[in-house]
Amino acid sequence: MIKARITVTLKNGVLxxxxxxxxxxxxxxxxxxxxxVRQGKVFDVELAGSDKAKAEADLKAMCxxxxxxxxxxxxxxxxx
Amino acid sequence: MKSAVVLLPGLNRDRDMIAALxxxxxxxPVTVWQTxxxxxxxxxxxxxxxxxxxxxxxxxxxxxxxxxxxxxxxxAAKGVMVVGVCNGFQILLEAGLLPGALMRxxxxxxxxxxxxxxxxxxxxxxxxxxxxxxxxxxxxxHHDGNYFADAETLARIEGEGQVVFRYAxxxxxxxxxNDIAGIISSKGNVLGLMPHPxxxxxxxxxxxxxxxxxEGALGIAA
Numbered sequence: 001m002i003k004a005r006i007t008v009t010l011k012n013g014v015l016x017x018x019x020x021x022x023x024x025x026x027x028x029x030x031x032x033x034x035x036x037v038r039q040g041k042v043f044d045v046e047l048a049g050s051d052k053a054k055a056e057a058d059l060k061a062m063c064x065x066x067x068x069x070x071x072x073x074x075x076x077x078x079x080x
Numbered sequence: 081m082k083s084a085v086v087l088l089p090g091l092n093r094d095r096d097m098i099a100a101l102x103x104x105x106x107x108x109p110v111t112v113w114q115t116x117x118x119x120x121x122x123x124x125x126x127x128x129x130x131x132x133x134x135x136x137x138x139x140x141x142x143x144x145x146x147x148x149x150x151x152x153x154x155x156a157a158k159g160v161m162v163v164g165v166c167n168g169f170q171i172l173l174e175a176g177l178l179p180g181a182l183m184r185x186x187x188x189x190x191x192x193x194x195x196x197x198x199x200x201x202x203x204x205x206x207x208x209x210x211x212x213x214x215x216x217x218x219x220x221x222h223h224d225g226n227y228f229a230d231a232e233t234l235a236r237i238e239g240e241g242q243v244v245f246r247y248a249x250x251x252x253x254x255x256x257x258n259d260i261a262g263i264i265s266s267k268g269n270v271l272g273l274m275p276h277p278x279x280x281x282x283x284x285x286x287x288x289x290x291x292x293x294x295e296g297a298l299g300i301a302a
Contacts, residue, residue, distance in 0.1 A: 014228060015255070017186050066145060069138055069174065071181040072228060 002047040002055045003080040008068045009040035043067055052079055081298040082122040083109040086152065088143050091130030091167060093276065100278035101126065104294045114146045119155055124297050127152070129166030129221070129276060139182065139224045140170030149175050161205060161297055162270045166222055169262070169272035178263055178272045179237060180229035185222070186255025192221040197261055197275060198248035201241045204264050206271045209292035209302060215248050216289040218275035225274040227256035227263075237263055245273050 010016050016038050023037040045062070047055050056077060063075040083101045087094055094111075101109045101124075109126070112119050119125060127149075133142035143149060149171060156162050156177055164172040172178045185191060194217055202212040210216065229237065234257060237243055245262035252259045254274070262273025277290025295302055 015183070015186065015226075017184050017188050017226075017255070021188055066137070066141065069141070069181055071173075071179075071230070072183065 002050065002052060004045045004047065004055060004059050005078045005080070006043040006045060006059060006063060006067055006075060007040060007078070008043070008063070008073050008075045010038055011072055011074055014072045055079060081105060081124065081300070082107065082120075083124040083126060083298065084119055084122040085109045085111050086114075086125065086127045086148055086168075087111050088114045088130075088132040088146065088148070090132045090134055091128050093129035093166065093278070096276070097126050097128040097165070097278050100281050100290075100294060101298075104281060104291060105298050105300060112148055112151070114143070114148050116148045117151055119148070119151045122160065123299075124161045124163065125152055125155060127162070127164040127168030127171055128278075129168060132167055132171065135224075138170075138174065140167060140172075140174040143167075143171045144174035144176075153177060156265070156270050159267070159269050163206065163293075163297065164270075164272040165276055165278060166220075166225075166274055169274055170224065172270060172272040177270050178265055179233050179242075180227055180263070182224050182274070183226040183228050184224050185226050185253070187253075190221075190223040191225070191253040192219075193253065194218065195220050195251040195253055195261075195275060196248040198246045199244070200246045201244045201264070203241070204244055204268055204271070204296075206264070206293050206297050207244055209296040217280060217287055218277055218290060219279045220253055220275045222254070222274055225254040225256065227254075227260040227274075229257065234258065240266060242266065244271060245275065 068075040199210040247259040280290040
């Protein structure tokens with residue numbers, strides 16, 4: 001079995017009001033020097049088989065078709 | 081003129097849409113369920129608002145990949161009119177039937193209030209019963225209505241008259257770029273908007289400003 005982690009983040013230039021709110025909350029907790037905070041998503045996906053090249057191609061297709069909205073988000077795939 | 085209303089788990093404005101279409105056209109719309117792969121011959125397909133699939137992943141993302149939305153896309157490609165309201169708009173964007181994306185409101189708050197809308201393009205099937213530039217009232221109720229498109233897409237839709245509704249008089253409730261409240265496809269048959277015109281169609285609603293949208297689409301005299 002292959003285990004993979006997909007990370008989806010907002011593209012640069014896309015406003016992230018949730019990240020902004022988190023940024024302010026961290027400052028409010030007394031953490032000095034907090035710069036920009038951007039919120040994203042992580043998906044841990046298990047895949048049958050052992051062909052890592054095929055898994056990577058499939059995982060990228062999953063990102064393109066569902067897991068990321070490529071209008072506003074980037075994604076990266078890491079295979080363990 | 082015949083209409084259909086798409087039903088998906090988690091939508092909650094479906095009855096409002098069915099009531100509006102029934103009252104305005106005098107004929108109840110047919111309903112199609114998420115697993116339906118074919119939609120009967122109709123002139124207008126409406127995707128109502130709500131929280132399809134619990135807004136999981138992204139608003140409208142799961143619904144956009146359901147069989148019935150693939151069937152909607154096939155109908156849209158053949159020129160059938162499609163209107164998506166609120167979650168319906170989010171679904172049309174996620175399905176790639178309209179350009180751009182809807183993000184969390186800039187205020188991070190759910191907004192439920194009345195806004196003013198300007199008719200930015202009165203030369204569409206949906207807005208032909210309004211005057212160009214006319215300001216109408218409309219309710220909104222959403223958490224993710226903050227329209228975004230990259231600079232190139234934005235320039236294209238602005239240039240092609242695809243922006244149909246704009247929040248007017250400082251009532252932008254969500255931070256949408258260029259005050260965009262609703263857009264139409266380049267072919268002019270697929271409309272998506274965040275406001276709820278179906279909730280302002282009779283005096284009991286406190287106004288009838290939304291009625292002309294459906295009368296225009298269905299070719300019904302006012």
